[in-house]
Amino acid sequence: MSLKFALxxxxxxxxTTLFNEITGSTQYVANWPGVTIEKREGKAKRLKEDxxxxxxxxxxxxxxxxxxxxxxxxYIVNEMPxxxxxxxxxxxxxxxxxxTTQLIExxxxxxxxxNMMDSVxxxxxxxxxxxxxxxxxxxxxxxxxxxxxxxxxxxxRALSVAQTAASGHSSPQLxxxxxxxxxxxIEEIESRILPELESEVQNPRWTAxxxxxxxxxxxETLKVPVSLLIRLKAYQxxxxxxxxxxxxxxxxxxxxxxxxxxxRKVVKKKADNSDLTISDKIDKVVTNRILAIPLxxxxxxxxxxxxxxxxxxxxxxxxxxLVNETIADFVLTALEGAGAAVWLQDLIVGGIIGGLGxxxxxxxxxxxxxxxxxxxxxxxxxxxAAFVMDRLLRKLGLSGKSFIPMxxxxxxxxxxxxxxxxxENEKDRxxxxxxxxxxxxxxxxxxxxxxxxxxxxxxxTVVVFSLYxxxxxxxxxxxxxxxxxxxxGEVAPFVMELPPYRIPTLKGLMIHMWDRGKGFVKKAGxxxxxxxxxxxxxxxxxxxxxxxxxxxxxxxxxxxxxxxPLFAPLGFGDWQSAVxxxxxxxxxxxxxxxxxxxxxxxxxxxxxxxxxxxLQTVFTxxxxxxxxxxxxxxxxxxxxxxxxKREMNSWKWTMITIGYSTGVAWLVAFxxxxxxxxxxxx
Amino acid sequence: MERTLKELKTGEKGLIVKVLxxxxxxxxxxxxxxxxxxxxxxxxxxxxxxxxxxxxIRGYELTLRKAEAQNIIIE
Numbered sequence: 099m100s101l102k103f104a105l106x107x108x109x110x111x112x113x114t115t116l117f118n119e120i121t122g123s124t125q126y127v128a129n130w131p132g133v134t135i136e137k138r139e140g141k142a143k144r145l146k147e148d149x150x151x152x153x154x155x156x157x158x159x160x161x162x163x164x165x166x167x168x169x170x171x172x173y174i175v176n177e178m179p180x181x182x183x184x185x186x187x188x189x190x191x192x193x194x195x196x197x198t199t200q201l202i203e204x205x206x207x208x209x210x211x212x213n214m215m216d217s218v219x220x221x222x223x224x225x226x227x228x229x230x231x232x233x234x235x236x237x238x239x240x241x242x243x244x245x246x247x248x249x250x251x252x253x254x255r256a257l258s259v260a261q262t263a264a265s266g267h268s269s270p271q272l273x274x275x276x277x278x279x280x281x282x283x284i285e286e287i288e289s290r291i292l293p294e295l296e297s298e299v300q301n302p303r304w305t306a307x308x309x310x311x312x313x314x315x316x317x318e319t320l321k322v323p324v325s326l327l328i329r330l331k332a333y334q335x336x337x338x339x340x341x342x343x344x345x346x347x348x349x350x351x352x353x354x355x356x357x358x359x360x361x362r363k364v365v366k367k368k369a370d371n372s373d374l375t376i377s378d379k380i381d382k383v384v385t386n387r388i389l390a391i392p393l394x395x396x397x398x399x400x401x402x403x404x405x406x407x408x409x410x411x412x413x414x415x416x417x418x419x420l421v422n423e424t425i426a427d428f429v430l431t432a433l434e435g436a437g438a439a440v441w442l443q444d445l446i447v448g449g450i451i452g453g454l455g456x457x458x459x460x461x462x463x464x465x466x467x468x469x470x471x472x473x474x475x476x477x478x479x480x481x482x483a484a485f486v487m488d489r490l491l492r493k494l495g496l497s498g499k500s501f502i503p504m505x506x507x508x509x510x511x512x513x514x515x516x517x518x519x520x521x522e523n524e525k526d527r528x529x530x531x532x533x534x535x536x537x538x539x540x541x542x543x544x545x546x547x548x549x550x551x552x553x554x555x556x557x558x559t560v561v562v563f564s565l566y567x568x569x570x571x572x573x574x575x576x577x578x579x580x581x582x583x584x585x586x587g588e589v590a591p592f593v594m595e596l597p598p599y600r601i602p603t604l605k606g607l608m609i610h611m612w613d614r615g616k617g618f619v620k621k622a623g624x625x626x627x628x629x630x631x632x633x634x635x636x637x638x639x640x641x642x643x644x645x646x647x648x649x650x651x652x653x654x655x656x657x658x659x660x661x662x663p664l665f666a667p668l669g670f671g672d673w674q675s676a677v678x679x680x681x682x683x684x685x686x687x688x689x690x691x692x693x694x695x696x697x698x699x700x701x702x703x704x705x706x707x708x709x710x711x712x713l714q715t716v717f718t719x720x721x722x723x724x725x726x727x728x729x730x731x732x733x734x735x736x737x738x739x740x741x742x743k744r745e746m747n748s749w750k751w752t753m754i755t756i757g758y759s760t761g762v763a764w765l766v767a768f769x770x771x772x773x774x775x776x777x778x779x780x
Numbered sequence: 781m782e783r784t785l786k787e788l789k790t791g792e793k794g795l796i797v798k799v800l801x802x803x804x805x806x807x808x809x810x811x812x813x814x815x816x817x818x819x820x821x822x823x824x825x826x827x828x829x830x831x832x833x834x835x836x837i838r839g840y841e842l843t844l845r846k847a848e849a850q851n852i853i854i855e
Contacts, residue, residue, distance in 0.1 A: 159812035163805040192838045193814050312803070343817070344803040350811035354819070358838075381841075390828045485843050489829035492845075591806040591848060592832055593813055596841040 100148035101260050102177070106170060106201065107185030108194050109156035110478070110597035112213045116185060116243035117153040118609055120253065127613050130169050136613075145253060152179065158193075160200045162315040165524065174206055175301065180260040183252070185211045188218040188225060188240070189598070192361035198234065199353040203272045204304050207263045209256050210238040216245065221375075222368035230364045235274060244603055272303060275356045279340060280349065283310055283333045291329060295320055310334065311349050377478075377598040384479070390486045397479075398505055401470045405463055405509060413462035421455035441645055445634060453630020453684065453736075460512055460737060465615045467506065467513045472610040474502075476602035480520060481594060488592055494574055495581030497521070497592055500530040504573070507537030508566075511738040515745050523590035529580055531745055532755050535734040536573040538566045541686040545729045547704040548690050552713045553722040561723070565730055572731060572762060584754070629736045633684055649696055654680060668728060668764065669721035669771035679728070685735050720774045724767040731763035785821060785835070785852035793822045794854035801851045814838040815852060
């Protein structure tokens with residue numbers, strides 16, 4: 099049977115670096131059941147024994163209030179890993195040990211990996227390892243994960259802990275952490291309350307402490323009856339009165355007193371420590387009152403122009419040619435050679451390869467973008483960006499961390515939705531995902547280009563710009579509205595660490611980037627594949643499943659005819675517009691090519707004069723503007739849809755998102771057309 | 781003299797006396813981040829738009845909004 103080691107530690111303590119170092123290429127990334135928090139597992143390489151390493155979320159505490167913390171503690175309590183490796187940042191022992199105290203409370207086998215020893219040495223500080231071991235009554239191994247130093251020793255010690263544990267060695271007790279009056283209450287609860295519970299308690303000491311702390315998750319799991327809750331209340335009130343604070347504060351305070359004492363005993367700071375660290379110096383510039391915002395915008399502009407500018411779009415063209423020409427032609431020739439039926443050829447080449455191609459073209463861009471995002475995150479800049487932008491976004495009921503997803507949304511909705519992962523609060527993340535599609539992405543540009551060329555030739559730029567502004571205004575209003583209705587809730591606290599700046603390792607960045615990109619290809623791919631086949635099918639056949647030559651005769655054409663009246667109040671009730679908007683679900687720029695097909699213009703692009711002339715007979719400037727506004731706001735493309743589904747991890751919220759955006763699109767286009775008409779525009 | 785953390789100016793230091801407010805997620809989060817009685821805080825800076833603030837506590841940098849800083853009593 100294989101052994102299980104769990105990695106636990108604060109965010110930014112180098113936990114992921116250590117995980118990468120131990121597991122190498124064996125790692126496997128998935129989500130924890132029911133939530134979009136990453137779960138990483140991997141086999142320890144370079145060990146004879148079969149050891150599975152589980153990377154638990156980066157956390158500061160094991161409180162019942164955050165999803166990450168609940169996941170970590172449930173895992174430790176229920177799955178009982180053989181050893182918990184607690185990574186402690188050697189440059190900040192006092193706060194990092196706070197989590198250690200809670201692992202000791204759990205009574206599991208803990209081994210402390212004291213990380214960042216190179217930074218400790220560089221600062222000239224000394225840590226007394228022997229005293230640290232004896233104060234905690236835990237094995238402590240100094241390591242430098244980024245350089246792989248001490249990792250072998252750490253694993254050897256962990257193995258021996260696992261073996262001793264099997265022979266019944268006692269683990270450290272919480273008496274060493276908490277003061278006498280707290281211990282007395284815990285013991286009383288253990289002997290008087292726990293025996294009266296119906297379910298059997300696995301971990302009595304810890305359970306008693308949690309009941310004393312008033313932990314609702316533990317109360318729920320154990321189904322504590324009201325009569326016992328009242329008795330527990332008496333214990334809590336006794337301590338609250340003694341210490342003059344609420345019970346959670348009493349316990350947290352007691353833990354911190356312990357860690358402060360330990361830190362005082364073991365850390366010998368270099369005498370003169372008044373110099374500004376490099377991190378402080380960088381921060382002086384990066385979060386400077388005047389420079390911070392221009393610097394942030396310049397950085398975003400830089401990333402944006404590389405990703406979506408020449409370099410990024412040349413990768414799109416490259417993949418486009420590769421998939422839609424080279425591969426498509428090759429497959430077509432092969433199918434013709436094999437004598438496949440025409441409909442099969444069209445399904446495979448037009449439907450499947452074309453559909454997947456519409457998604458694959460984004461992959462290199464997404465990888466480039468995620469590379470930069472990983473740099474921002476791993477250096478510690480992301481936290482500063484949130485610090486700088488928080489005030490602005492708070493007005494929309496969001497936090498500073500939502501700014502980056504919003505900005506990326508102007509390039510492409512898919513990576514923007516994925517980057518919302520950096521928001522820990524689930525409501526904030528949902529709201530951000532719902533608003534991101536209103537940022538006008540690159541794929542909507544061909545639609546604007548076509549329509550402005552046809553109807554607003556003299557002030558194209560102004561009209562296109564007004565659409566971008568329209569998207570932003572809709573997002574702001576939606577933010578305020580949604581935060582007051584379906585996403586109502588407390589303002590999530592903005593209490594966040596600003597980690598010291600660090601130089602990321604290339605290996606770390608690559609793994610970070612690859613994990614995210616791979617997820618997109620795999621999960622989004624399955625939905626897009628299905629959707630592409632369905633749309634192809636509807637476009638190719640009529641209701642008697644015969645291939646059609648005129649698009650109007652296909653199922654899609656007749657569906658367009660049925661839904662077209664819905665668009666009449668918006669000013670464009672013709673079936674061609676309805677069908678074009680339907681195919682816009684494959685990719686927004688497909689609206690242009692479909693318009694071309696339906697108006698009998700072959701190989702239409704946004705600058706086809708024939709198509710422009712055709713549109714001028716159907717639309718007026720007012721209806722054209724309403725159509726563009728609708729195209730901007732209505733349901734996002736299939737790739738975005740698949741990503742939203744993946745990131746929301748809920749069909750309900752995915753449907754709410756696309757339902758809401760389509761509803762808003764209809765309303766806005768309706769208002770534009772109707773009010774415009776009243777004002778005498780045409 | 782007792783003041784709230786919000787009233788402290790950039791560069792000023794103080795010891796935490798008490799954290800006000802109901803038991804719950806926000807307060808617990810502050811506790812978990814080391815904002816407890818007796819800890820020394822130094823106000824580092826205010827964000828360019830006037831909120832949030834950055835403080836140094838227990839040897840690391842923490843940012844919190846003024847709304848939260850208002851509940852932290854300092855001497």
